[in-house]
Each structure stands twice: as C-alpha cells, then as structure tokens.
Amino acid sequence: MSAAELPVAGPSAPVAPQRSSAEWTGAGFTALSGLAALLIVLMVVVILGEVVWNGWSTVTWEFLAGAPREGMTKGGIFPAIYGTLLLVVLMVVALVPFGVGAAIWLHLYARQESWFTKTVRFAVHNLAGVPSIVFGLFGLGFFIQFVGREMDRALGLDVVWGQPALLWAALTLALLNLPVVIVTTEEALRTVAREQREASLALGATRWQTVRHVLLPQALPGILTGAILAVARGAGEVAPILFTGAAYFLPFLPKSPTDQFMELGYHVFVLATQSPDVDATRPLLYGTVLVLLVLTFLLNLTAILLRARLRARLLGKA
Amino acid sequence: MTVAPDPKPPLSSRPHVPERGPALAAGAAPPTRLAARDFHLYYGATHALKGITLEIPSGSVTAIIGPSGCGKSTLLRSFNRMNDLIPGVRTLGHLAVSGVDVGASSTDVVDLRRRVGMVFQRPNPFPKSIFENAAFGLRMLGMSDREVLAQRVEVGLRRAALWDEVKDRLDRSALQLSGGQQQRLCIARCLAVEPEIILMDEPASALDPTATARIEELVLELRGRYTIVVVTHNMQQAARISDHTVFMLQGVLVEHGDTRRVFTSPREKLTEDYITGRFG
Numbered sequence: 001m002s003a004a005e006l007p008v009a010g011p012s013a014p015v016a017p018q019r020s021s022a023e024w025t026g027a028g029f030t031a032l033s034g035l036a037a038l039l040i041v042l043m044v045v046v047i048l049g050e051v052v053w054n055g056w057s058t059v060t061w062e063f064l065a066g067a068p069r070e071g072m073t074k075g076g077i078f079p080a081i082y083g084t085l086l087l088v089v090l091m092v093v094a095l096v097p098f099g100v101g102a103a104i105w106l107h108l109y110a111r112q113e114s115w116f117t118k119t120v121r122f123a124v125h126n127l128a129g130v131p132s133i134v135f136g137l138f139g140l141g142f143f144i145q146f147v148g149r150e151m152d153r154a155l156g157l158d159v160v161w162g163q164p165a166l167l168w169a170a171l172t173l174a175l176l177n178l179p180v181v182i183v184t185t186e187e188a189l190r191t192v193a194r195e196q197r198e199a200s201l202a203l204g205a206t207r208w209q210t211v212r213h214v215l216l217p218q219a220l221p222g223i224l225t226g227a228i229l230a231v232a233r234g235a236g237e238v239a240p241i242l243f244t245g246a247a248y249f250l251p252f253l254p255k256s257p258t259d260q261f262m263e264l265g266y267h268v269f270v271l272a273t274q275s276p277d278v279d280a281t282r283p284l285l286y287g288t289v290l291v292l293l294v295l296t297f298l299l300n301l302t303a304i305l306l307r308a309r310l311r312a313r314l315l316g317k318a
Numbered sequence: 319m320t321v322a323p324d325p326k327p328p329l330s331s332r333p334h335v336p337e338r339g340p341a342l343a344a345g346a347a348p349p350t351r352l353a354a355r356d357f358h359l360y361y362g363a364t365h366a367l368k369g370i371t372l373e374i375p376s377g378s379v380t381a382i383i384g385p386s387g388c389g390k391s392t393l394l395r396s397f398n399r400m401n402d403l404i405p406g407v408r409t410l411g412h413l414a415v416s417g418v419d420v421g422a423s424s425t426d427v428v429d430l431r432r433r434v435g436m437v438f439q440r441p442n443p444f445p446k447s448i449f450e451n452a453a454f455g456l457r458m459l460g461m462s463d464r465e466v467l468a469q470r471v472e473v474g475l476r477r478a479a480l481w482d483e484v485k486d487r488l489d490r491s492a493l494q495l496s497g498g499q500q501q502r503l504c505i506a507r508c509l510a511v512e513p514e515i516i517l518m519d520e521p522a523s524a525l526d527p528t529a530t531a532r533i534e535e536l537v538l539e540l541r542g543r544y545t546i547v548v549v550t551h552n553m554q555q556a557a558r559i560s561d562h563t564v565f566m567l568q569g570v571l572v573e574h575g576d577t578r579r580v581f582t583s584p585r586e587k588l589t590e591d592y593i594t595g596r597f598g
Contacts, residue, residue: 111405112405113405193442195438195440195442196442196444197403198400198403198436198438198442199438199442199443199444199504199507200444200454200458201400201403201431202398202400202431202435202436202438202508203431203432203435203454203455203458203507203508203511204428204429204431204432204455204458204459204511205428205454205455205458206428206458209458213454213457213458214444217445218445313445314445315445315491315493316445316490316491316492316493316494
C-alpha cells in the first residue's frame with residue numbers, strides 16, 4: 001500500500017465512508033450473534049416440541065407406576081424413575097460434604113502459595129475435564145474391583161460388594177461432579193464480603209465459628225447452585241453408571257446399596273438401541289425421554305426456588 | 319515532601335478543639351491500656367509501620383490522623399491482630415494490650431479479640447436479625463440462656479444509643495436499618511461482649527453528616543468506660559472527639575500528644591503543615 005492510499009488524518013480526511021463501513025460490520029456481527037442466539041432457542045423448541053408431541057400420550061399413570069413388560073415393548077418405567085431418584089439422592093449425600101469440605105479448606109485454611117494447594121487446584125481443574133466414560137471405567141476398576149472385592153475378602157463374603165451396585169454408581173457420579181461443587185462453593189465463599197469475615201473474627205469468633213455461622217449461611221445459595229448443576233447432570237449422565245451399577249432390566253426394585261438398579265438415561269439408551277423390536281418401543285422411548293426431562297426440570301426448579309428463598313432471607317426480605 | 323515556607327496561616331484554618339474535662343475523674347494517672355514499643359510491620363517487602371512507639375491511657379479517646387496510606391489503619395489493626403488475615407505480614411517490636419504481649423505466639427488471639435473490639439469503616443452487620451447481630455459475640459462465647467442474652471443485648475443496644483429505635487423490631491433483619499443505625503448496631507454488637515478497648519477504623523466515613531454526628535456523640539458517651547482508638551482522615555472529627563491525637567506519615571509516628579496541644583501548637587513542622595491543610 002502506497003502512502004497516498006493511506007487515510008490521512010485531518011479536517012480534509014474522508015471520515016464518513018469509513019464510519020459507515022464500520023457500521024455495516026457492526027450490524028453484520030449483531031445479526032450473526034442474534035442468529036446464534038435464535039438458533040439456541042429454536043433447538044430447544046424443536047427438542048422439547050418433538051418430545052412432548054410424541055411422548056405426551058404415552059405418559060399415563062400406568063406408565064409412571066408400572067414395570068416394563070413383554071420384552072420392554074409394553075408396561076411402564078417406574079423402576080427406572082425410582083432408581084434414578086435413589087441414585088441422585090445418594091450422589092448428593094456423598095458429594096456435598098466432600099465438595100463443600102474441600103472448598104472450605106481451599107478457601108480458608110490452605111496456604112495459597114504452597115505446592116500442595118497448587119496440586120489440589122490443578123487436580124480439581126483437570127478432574128473437570130476428564131470424559132465421563134473414563135469415570136465409569138475408573139469406578140469399575142477402583143470401587144468395584146478394588147474397594148468392593150477387598151471388602152468382600154475382609155468380611156469373608158462371597159460376592160456382595162465386589163459387583164456393580166447402586167452405591168458404586170452413586171460414588172462414581174459424585175466423583176464426576178466433585179469439581180463442579182468445589183468450584184461453585186469456593187466461588188460462593190469468595191463472594192462473602194471480607195468485612196463479614198473480619199466482623200466475625202473481630203468479635204472473638206474462632207475460625208471454625210466464622211465458617212459455621214457467617215460464611216456458610218451466606219454462601220448457601222451459591223453452594224446450592226453447585227448442587228443443582230450436579231443433580232441436573234447426575235440425573236442424565238449414563239456413561240459413569242454403565243459399568244458400575246445400571247441394569248438393563250430388573251424384575252425387582254433395589255432394596256440395598258449393593259443392588260443394581262434401572263435408570264432413566266440408561267433406559268432411554270436401552271429402548272433406543274437394545275430392544276428386539278425398535279418400532280414397538282418407540283412410544284415408550286418418547287415417554288421415557290419426556291419423564292427424564294420433566295424430572296430433571298423439577299429437580300432444578302425445586303433447588304432454584306429454595307435458593308431464591310434463602311437469598312431473600314439473607315437480604316432481610318422474608 | 320517539601321513544603322514552601324509560607325507565612326503561618328491564620329489560626330481559624332485549624333480545626334477547633336472544644337473544651338472538655340478529663341476522661342477519668344481526677345486522681346492517680348490512668349493505667350496504660352495500649353502500648354507499642356519500636357513496632358515495625360512489613361507487607362512482604364513493604365515497610366508499612368516504622369518503629370511506632372506510643373502509650374494510650376485507659377478510658378481515653380485517641381485519634382489517629384494522617385493522609386491515606388500513612389499506616390494508621392494498619393497500626394489500628396495490629397492491636398487486635400487483624401493483619402494476621404493478610405498473607406505475608408511480618409512484625410517486629412513489641413505491642414501490648416493491658417500489659418499482655420499481643421504478638422507473642424502464646425497469646426490467645428480469640429481471647430485478645432474479645433477484649434479488643436473493632437468497628438469497621440463500612441457498617442457490616444450480619445444478614446441476621448437485629449437481636450442475633452447484637453448477640454453474635456455472646457453466642458460465640460457459648461452463651462445460650464435466652465434471658466441472659468436478652469439482657470446483655472439490651473445493655474449493648476442502649477449503650478450504642480440504638481435501643482429506643484429498634485426495641486420493637488429486634489427480630490427484623492439488620493439490613494433493613496439505615497446506614498447510621500447499622501453502624502450503631504455494629505458498635506452495640508461489639509459492646510455486648512464487654513471489651514476493654516474499642517478500635518474504630520474511620521467509623522463515620524461511609525455515613526451522612528447527621529449519622530456521623532450521632533456516632534461522634536456516642537464516642538463521647540463511651541469515653542471513660544472504654545478505651546477508644548479512632549482512625550480518621552477527618553481532622554475536625556479528631557479535634558471534636560479525642561483526648562489525644564497521633565499524627566502519622568508514611569509509616570512513621572510524627573507526633574503524639576494532647577489533642578488541644580497538637581492542634582494549636584504542634585511541635586513538628588509536618589504536623590503543622592498537615593493540620594493547616596497544606597498537604598493531605
């Protein structure tokens with residue numbers, strides 16, 4: 001480009017065309033980003049529409065409360081709903097204390113510049129990037145083949161713990177979601193103003209009392225957010241439970257943590273690919289997907305309402 | 319810092335120091351409550367406090383003044399070891415509260431902070447009820463008897479001149495109070511645990527003039543019963559409420575003395591320049 005072509009700054013420089021080209025670019029990007037946003041909405045509408053449209057008529061009381069019959073071409077999905085709820089509850093029970101504990105330690109007790117703290121943080125972030133199928137294999141190798149079998153050996157049992165089970169599946173899922181809970185909890189603790197922590201300590205509260213009575217109550221809405229994310233993911237994740245406890249079909253409901261269980265997400269996979277008569281199972285498949293979506297949605301909604309109430313109470317509005 | 323040798327400004331530009339009786343009844347000199355001897359503090363490589371030496375008598379109000387970053391808040395926060403929360407802080411020298419070595423590793427920091435209360439720059443009540451705010455320190459001491467708590471809370475709120483305004487709504491959230499009320503609640507919260515000393519870090523700087531006046535009145539009412547140290551960037555405020563004034567500059571204690579004397583005939587040229595508004 002020769003010097004003559006360069007735009008010349010000064011009163012005589014042609015400013016107007018440049019500006020309009022910038023405006024065109026701006027308008028173009030606005031339209032593109034708007035389109036991207038619209039696409040998201042469209043996809044949600046299409047997915048929900050398809051599922052609701054095709055699944056609506058299948059979802060009857062009999063479908064919700066009954067067990068699969070006749071090679072899964074008839075009957076309901078109650079065992080899978082029951083199994084999913086048990087799995088999620090067990091996961092949360094295992095997950096929250098560990099996740100919140102780790103976050104408290106990282107935020108308050110850990111010496112931030114020590115190599116151990118850095119290693120823990122590095123591990124948390126990398127754990128979040130591990131594919132879920134790898135967690136499934138880890139669960140099989142660690143919980144079932146190592147922990148379970150060693151327990152059987154120590155207790156002199158045949159095979160009770162050393163096989164796929166509800167407990168191991170829940171623990172594997174908890175492990176998968178641990179980074180989410182740690183990161184959101186630490187973030188929540190960080191948003192509690194330093195002044196609040198100082199006020200508590202200055203009144204002669206110990207460090208633990210400050211955590212217990214000031215930081216945790218104020219961080220609770222944020223901690224709940226982490227739990228919500230974990231629950232939403234836990235209810236739909238199939239890979240980690242594939243090897244660790246989910247069953248293709250069970251004629252009974254799980255009664256102990258060592259039982260296997262049926263699960264909605266896995267049941268969707270089974271109906272879609274493993275059925276001897278795929279056409280016959282298609283209405284059931286839509287119904288199951290609808291139930292899975294509604295269940296996840298309801299779990300989320302409950303947690304969101306709970307969080308909103310806690311927030312209002314913290315702000316003194318309730 | 320060089321200052322042009324202007325003629326001495328008129329006396330009217332100096333903060334006015336009102337007449338006031340001694341903090342304690344005449345008699346034996348009051349014992350020393352807070353003492354620093356050649357006290358140094360470092361934030362990493364930054365030398366924030368350079369050899370501070372001072373004694374603060376029991377029952378008095380002492381104001382620490384100086385420009386931003388002179389170390390006045392750092393010094394204040396040293397007395398209840400609040401600086402412990404900041405990584406990389408080191409101290410040298412000696413600091414004592416009622417004769418107890420503050421810096422010693424054997425010192426129980428929790429116990430120290432119960433005896434040395436603190437009021438912060440911005441009102442920071444907990445998102446709990448007014449009652450639970452005032453009762454917080456007591457609960458942390460393990461007190462749970464409802465009657466004892468109620469009584470101590472009332473004493474705290476009365477001394478903080480807040481009782482009449484909140485007695486009918488103790489179970490309401492403290493966040494519904496005005497900024498000035500919140501700050502008096504923070505003072506009540508601190509008084510409820512019966513400290514010997516109250517440290518105030520610019521307690522009125524986030525408040526409007528009316529609320530500020532009430533805090534200042536309150537300080538004068540608490541004078542005598544408690545030893546109070548107030549950090550302020552407001553020289554008029556220092557003149558109005560304190561018995562003694564400490565002037566600090568760049569981590570050094572420049573001058574310490576009777577407030578009237580410091581404001582009318584400072585010994586140091588730097589103090590003179592600061593209080594007459596030639597820098598700050």
